[in-house]
Amino acid sequence: LEPEEIxxxxxxxxxxxxxxxxxITITAGPTREEIDPVRYISNHSSxxxxxxxxxxxxxxxxxxxxISGPVNIAxxxxxxxxxVSSAQQxxxxxxxxxxxxxxxxGCAAVADYRVQQKIAQKIKKSDDKLTLTFVKxxxxxxxxxxxxxxxxxxxxxxxxxxxxxxALGKMQRKKLNMIAANDVSDSKIGFNSEKNALTxxxxxxxxxxxxxxxxxxxxxxxxxxxxxYQENIKD
Ligand code: C5P
Numbered sequence: 001l002e003p004e005e006i007x008x009x010x011x012x013x014x015x016x017x018x019x020x021x022x023x024i025t026i027t028a029g030p031t032r033e034e035i036d037p038v039r040y041i042s043n044h045s046s047x048x049x050x051x052x053x054x055x056x057x058x059x060x061x062x063x064x065x066x067i068s069g070p071v072n073i074a075x076x077x078x079x080x081x082x083x084v085s086s087a088q089q090x091x092x093x094x095x096x097x098x099x100x101x102x103x104x105x106g107c108a109a110v111a112d113y114r115v116q117q118k119i120a121q122k123i124k125k126s127d128d129k130l131t132l133t134f135v136k137x138x139x140x141x142x143x144x145x146x147x148x149x150x151x152x153x154x155x156x157x158x159x160x161x162x163x164x165x166x167a168l169g170k171m172q173r174k175k176l177n178m179i180a181a182n183d184v185s186d187s188k189i190g191f192n193s194e195k196n197a198l199t200x201x202x203x204x205x206x207x208x209x210x211x212x213x214x215x216x217x218x219x220x221x222x223x224x225x226x227x228x229y230q231e232n233i234k235d
Contacts, residue, residue, distance in 0.1 A: 014059070015059055015060055015219075016060075017060060017061030018060050018061065018223075018226045018230075019057060019060040019061045019062035019222075019226050020060075020061035020062075021061070022061070022062045022063070022102045022103060022229070023062070023063045023065075023097075023100050023101050023102050023103075024057045024062045024063070024064050024065070024101070024102065024103045024104075024105065025064075025065045025067065025094060025097045025098070025101045025103075025104050025105070025151075026050055026053050026054050026057070026064060026065070026066050026067070026104075026105040026107055027050060027066075027067050027068075027069075027090060027094060027105070027106050027107055027108035027110070027140060028047040028049070028050020028051055028053075028054070028066055028067070028068045028069065028071065028107050028108050029045055029046070029047030029050060029068050029069035029070065029071040029108055029109070030042045030043045030044070030045040030047070030069045030070065030071075030108070030109050030111070031069045031084075031085065031086055031087040031089075031090055031108065031109075031110050031111045031137075032069065032070055032085045032086060032111075033086055033087065033111045033113070033114040033115060033137075034085075034086070034115070034118050035115050035118065035119065035123070035132065036118065036119040036120075036121065036122050036123050037120075037121070037122055038122050039122075039123070041111065041115075042070075042111065043109050043111065044109075045069070045071075045108070045109035046071060046072075046073070047068060047069065047071030047073055047108075048073065048194070048214045049107055049156075049196060049214050049217075049218065050066065050068070050105075050107035050108060051066065051068075051071070051073050051076055052214040052215045052217070052218035053105055053107060053218045053221065053222065054066040054076050054079045055076040055077075055079070055215065055218065056215070056218040056219045056221070056222040057103075057105075057222050058076060058077070058078050058079050059219075060222055060223075060226060062103075063080075064076075064078075064079045064080065065079075065080045065081075065082060065097050065101075066079050066080065066081045066082070067082045067084060067090055067093045067094055067097075067108075068081055068082070068083055068084065068108075069084060069085065069090065069108055069109075070083075070085060086111075086114065087110045087111050087114065087137035087138065087140070088114070088137065088138065090108060090110060090140060091137075091138045091140045091143065094140050094144060095143070095144075098144060098147060098151065101151040102151055102152065102229070103151055103152045103153075103154070103225065103229055104141075104144045104145075104150075104151045104152070104153050104154070105153075105154045105225070106140060106141035106144070106153070106154070106155045106156065107156055108140070109158075110137060110139075110140060111137055112136065112137060113134035113135060113136055113137060114134060114135060114137055115132050115133070115134055115135075116132075116133040116134065116135045139174070141153065141155045141174055141176070142173075142174045142175075145174050145175040145176055146175060150175070152177050152225075152228070152229045152232055153174075153175075153176045153177050153178070154176065154177065154178045154179070154180065154225055155170065155171065155174060155176045155178075155179045155180070156179070156180050156181070156182070157170050157171075157179050157180070157181040157182075158181075158182055158184040159181060159182075159183060159184065160183070160184055160185040161185070163181050163182075163183055163199065164181070164199070164201070166181075167179050167181035167199070167201055168201055171201060171202075177202060177203075177228065177229075177232060178200060178201065178202045178224075178225065178228055179200070179201050179202075180198045180199070180200045180201075180221060181198065181199050181200075181201065182196055182197060182198050182199075183197070189211055194213055194214065195211055195212065195213055195214065195217075196211070196212070196214055196217050197209060197210055197211040197212070197217075198217060198221065200221065200224055202228055207224060209221065
């Protein structure tokens with residue numbers, strides 16, 4: 001094909017670069033909180049939704065940094081991936097990007113607690129009972145949204161009941177621009193599954209995205225994020 005024909009073809013295939021020049025940080029996957037040198041607590045998050053969002057954002061022209069907990073997914077093309085393990089490491093890595101970040105998406109399933117003190121040697125099974133004390137981890141999304149000059153923020157809320165009420169409460173408490181809520185009482189979608197469904201809320205509206213594979217859902221969600229972000233800049 002002639003160069004002009006290749007260009008015409010690509011412009012017909014590639015989505016409009018509505019996020020060109022925009023810097024986006026996305027967290028994805030679970031965090032791992034170490035107990036002793038061989039054990040940790042974590043959760044079933046696969047990281048698929050966060051990785052799909054990174055792909056979708058990059059396709060719209062954004063410069064994407066993906067801060068990822070331990071997952072088994074190949075890094076998306078043209079995305080900077082920073083691998084972390086614990087919530088504290090994820091927090092530190094995120095905070096290093098916030099000076100230059102226009103949009104922050106908290107998609108990771110961050111462990112709410114970590115053991116107060118990691119035990120230096122492997123715990124031996126001597127007693128019948130074992131007691132560990134946990135302390136709260138930093139809330140990454142909350143801390144980003146409460147910066148003096150916060151980026152545009154999107155959070156996720158996985159709920160088993162009262163989806164709207166809990167999601168809107170979370171959006172307000174964490175001072176977010178948007179929240180994407182999903183019903184995790186249905187085990188066929190969401191956590192560690194190929195598909196998901198979301199209801200997205202912002203201060204003046206909401207939109208339900210029906211069950212779909214995570215990449216097509218991520219593409220729809222990034223379109224809404226881009227629109228809301230641009231409206232926000234104008235306000
Ligand atoms: O409060 P809750 O954990 O339900 O909030 C979920 C949202 O907050 C998600 O967007 C998640 O990525 C983010 N979060 C976080 N740091 C935490 C806990 C949750 O960024 N420690």
